[in-house]
Amino acid sequence: MTAIALITGASGGIGRALACQLHAQGCRVAVVGRDAGRLLDVEAAVRIVADTTSPEGAALALAACQEALGAAPTLLAHCVGSTLIAPLHRTRVDAYREVMRVNLDSAVFMLQAWIGALQGGPGAAVFASSVVARVGVANHEAIAAAKGGVEALVRSAAATYASQGLRVNAVAPGMTETPMTAGMLKMPAMREGAARQYPLGGVQTAEQVADVMAWLLGAGAARLTGQVIAVDGGFTTVRPLVK
DSSP states (O other), rough: OOEEEEEEEHHHHHHHHHHHHHHHHEEEEEEESHHHHHTTTTSSSSSEETTTSSSSHHHHHHHHHHHHHHHOOEEEEEEEOOOOOGGGGGGGGGHHHHHHHHIHHHHHHHHHHHHHTTTOOEEEEEEOGGGTTTSOTTTTTTHHHHHHHHHHHHHHHHHGGGGGGGEEEEEEEOEETTTTHHHHSSSSHHHHHHHTTSOOOOOHHHHHHHHHHHHSSSSSGOOOSEEEEEEEETTTTOOOOOO
C-alpha cells in the first residue's frame, strides 16, 4: 500500500523540498499551510489550508487529509516554525508568546491530532528543531526554549508510543538556505560569516535537510526513535582545525 505523508509548514523551504522528495518516492503527499497561494506549486496530491498552531487547526488538517486520501497519514513531517533573534532583556512578551505558539504549540497539537487519527496503529513522525536548542547561541533565548521543548516532546512521545510501533524523531538544522533566512543571507558579509562557523563550511540547502527527514520517515531508520539528528555541518559537535 502506498504510504500517505502529511507535511505541515509545506510552503517553507524545507517542507517544500521534503514534499518533492516524498512525492518522488511514491508517497501520496498532503501538504498543509496557512496560505493557499503559496502551496500551489508544491508537489502534492492534496493541498490543505489550516493553522496548526491551534488544536482545531491541527484536527482540521488531519480530517482533510483523511477525507481526500481515504486514510490517516502514517507519515508526519512537522516543518512549521519561525525564529526570533534578540537578547532576552529585549524580547517583548508578545514576541516570546508568538515564538512558543508557532514552534512548540503547533508541534504539540499536531502530534496529538496525528496520534489520535492513527487509532493505535504504527507510523513515523519527524519534527524540526534547531541547533540553537543543542548548543548555546547568543541572542536566541526564546527560540531555543521553544525548540528545546520540541526535542523534549519528541523523546517523551517516542517512549509513550513505541509499543504501538510509532517512531518519533527530529532534525536540528543549522543555518539553511530558505525563504526564512533569505534576508540575512543576501548580505555577503553575513553569508561569509555564517559559512565560517560550520566545520564543513558553506550554508546548507533545504534539500540537504529534507534528505535526512525523508530518511527518518523511511524503512532505513526503522530502529530509530526518540532521536534528534543535528544537520549542521558539525557545528554542535566538532570544531574545525584552525590553519
